[in-house]
Amino acid sequence: MNTYEEKILDELKKWEIEMCKRPSLWNKATKSVQTKINEKIPQKVHDVITTSMKHMIKATLIGSEYTTKRTIKFTADLRERDYKLQERLAFYKKTAAVEGAGTGVGGILLSLADFPLLLGIKMKFLFEAASIYGLDVRDYKERIFILHVFRLAFSDPHKKKEAFEKVVFWKETIEEFPARPDSIDQMNWQELQQDYRDHIDLIKMLQMVPGLGAIVGAYANYHFLEDLGQVAQNCFRWRLLMDENSKLHKHKKHPR
Template identity: 50%
Template sequence: MEDEDYTKEVEQELYFWKHKMTRRSGRISRAAKTVQTKINGLIPEKFHQVMTESIRNMVKATLVGSNITTKKRLPLELSLYERDELLKEKLSTFRKTAVMEGAGTGAGGILLGLADFPLLLSIKMKFLFEAAAVYGFDTDDYEERLFLLHIFLLAFSSEDKRKDTLCIIENWEEQKYLIADMNWRDFQQEYREYIDLVKMFQLLPGIGAVVGAFANYNLLDQLGETTMNSYRLRLLHSDEKRS
């Protein structure tokens, strides 16, 4: 396949993907968001502070670990098509790992079900670091790790936050100088609200393993699609500026 033909195909896919990411949520999703917002309003501020700090520390520890174990030898002279295909292969591997982890913790009842949160988070973060290497970016750079967190937020957030985050990713070369750190309060709340409902079902006896495997498969799929398209946007925008 010629690079020019593939680029046109990718541009069309990006057009539909951006539309999907910015379209208005369905009635059920909006109703669920309203309920979650009300529940969060009833939760003591101290709890939000503890959760924010816990997830911030968890994510930062995972970032360090993933960065250490990710090969820094970046693939050179690869076409966008080759990079996309390589990412699809890696996604397949990580998705299988996530499915096994979800089934295992889901079958183990409440205690193992609770362990699913940090385990799945580490799988997702490791995948993001591998993706950065596939597309030729060095995660030793702080700004690249910050970009990964914005991909994560884009994949697992509400309608309004998705729109804001997509805008940041689309204009990353300008936006990165304006962002000193993540808004960890928003980060943890968006992520928790996105996965809370399905993960609650994973704790139920009898169906936990099936729910856990199914949920993790779909969550990795969502992250994989978001990651690929985020890097596609970035690379194509870079090509436009050079031409």
């Protein structure tokens, strides 16, 4: 392991502590308010939103424009992959900001259209990020991994440790899913959409305010991609380093 990889491992250890820490008082207070609001929303509304989000994400996970991404071969080292990721993240942050500003200008109706558009940008970024770190996104197992990365990025603070462990103990996690592409249906879709909505709802409500919409939309979308980019990079770094370490030990154990 080279010096750069050792540096990244130190960063990942700090990230692990951040992901596993207990929710703050602010998190607890915010969750209490959001729970009360969600309880007042009829279950039928939750069902409709859950189904819509499930279909949007599933369409992304099986869409050819995403699953045909070219995987960067393992000849590239971690430093090169990190550089490429930051380069593409900068592009997606700008794209999301422009989209947020555009829909924010239009008030309530266009702000509602921002939900699927922003979701599409996030998923497209995740597929490209996965390819940068060597994952074959044509493999349905890797697409389920991408979905778990998405879940971790927008998880409820009270569930973040659990979502984190699903990612870092991936070999155990993927065993929970049958060996077929439709195993993605086993995801808890209502929990996923609820956590995602809770994560973005408050600031997205401000996007609907006349005069503030464009500014808030651009700012919010930019930072949503920034947060997603950080989580995604660390998840894919972890996978890459752990996979390489596993291969190294296997080679030492069974030399030719």
